[in-house]
Amino acid sequence: MTAKKTSAKQAKVGSKSSGKSARAKIENNLAPARIAEILRRLEAGYPKAECALYHQNAWELLVATILSAQCTDARVNMVTPELFRKFPTPTAMAEASLPAIEEEIRSTGFYHNKAKSISGAAKKIVGEFGGKVPQTMAELLTVPGAARKTANVVLGVAYNVAEGVVVDTHVLRLSNRLGLTRETDPKKVEQDLMKIIPKDHWIQFSHELIHHGRQVCIARRPRCVNCTLETLCHSPDKTWNSCEAGIRH
Numbered sequence: 001m002t003a004k005k006t007s008a009k010q011a012k013v014g015s016k017s018s019g020k021s022a023r024a025k026i027e028n029n030l031a032p033a034r035i036a037e038i039l040r041r042l043e044a045g046y047p048k049a050e051c052a053l054y055h056q057n058a059w060e061l062l063v064a065t066i067l068s069a070q071c072t073d074a075r076v077n078m079v080t081p082e083l084f085r086k087f088p089t090p091t092a093m094a095e096a097s098l099p100a101i102e103e104e105i106r107s108t109g110f111y112h113n114k115a116k117s118i119s120g121a122a123k124k125i126v127g128e129f130g131g132k133v134p135q136t137m138a139e140l141l142t143v144p145g146a147a148r149k150t151a152n153v154v155l156g157v158a159y160n161v162a163e164g165v166v167v168d169t170h171v172l173r174l175s176n177r178l179g180l181t182r183e184t185d186p187k188k189v190e191q192d193l194m195k196i197i198p199k200d201h202w203i204q205f206s207h208e209l210i211h212h213g214r215q216v217c218i219a220r221r222p223r224c225v226n227c228t229l230e231t232l233c234h235s236p237d238k239t240w241n242s243c244e245a246g247i248r249h
Helices: 003-029 032-045 058-067 073-086 090-095 098-108 111-128 148-158 169-177 186-196 199-215
Strands: none
Touching: 032 199, 058 073, 058 111, 058 148, 073 098, 090 111, 098 111, 148 186, 148 199, 169 186, 169 199, 186 199
16 A cells, blocks of 8 residues: 555544544533533522513513623613613603613613614514513514514513523523534524523523623633533633642542
8 A cells, every 4th residue: 555545544534533532522511411410510509590680570671681782781780770760661662762762771882773672672562462572482583672582581581481592692602611512603502502401491591601601701711710610611711620730529
């Protein structure tokens, strides 16, 4: 056999070996026992995790969630009290002018588009749903400003209905770091998570992962030394590794 053929054969074998290794790693990451342990540790670490957006009903939660796009929950919570004082119901919001709504939400960013969405949502809910925020995914997705993430937040938090998994920036980042998905599109990430996370955990799992992403597994420099999931995580951007530190488990 010539050196060229030998090299090609070795490369082919190496490629197959690499492929098998990658598949094995994915299978290990998605092993039911590992998923169950991740859920157990998250629940233990964040037993009272809940939505951080202040609201008193489904309508206020819908508006707050629309405002939270590209904005912190803390900022939204500073804006909504006065917004709802002036326009407390879907009817009042539907009758408000766009400039009036924009003035109240300006500090949340992208306020022109957000005002249009909120106004459109109010008119849709008043005109087609009798002034009540719908309780199904199909109906919510017809409401201006309510894509899947927003709909999942409203359904899960306001109605305790699990039709999907909320995938925000934290859930997206942590799901990839934990090897629960290889996707980057939120819709595809949600589909992957719905396959491996038990349905009765969908709502709470998002809350817990969001809290963990804000407090520990932050974007630029995750605090791995303080992470309860560290021994289950094999992310290449870990800042600390208990195995390398010589800590036994």
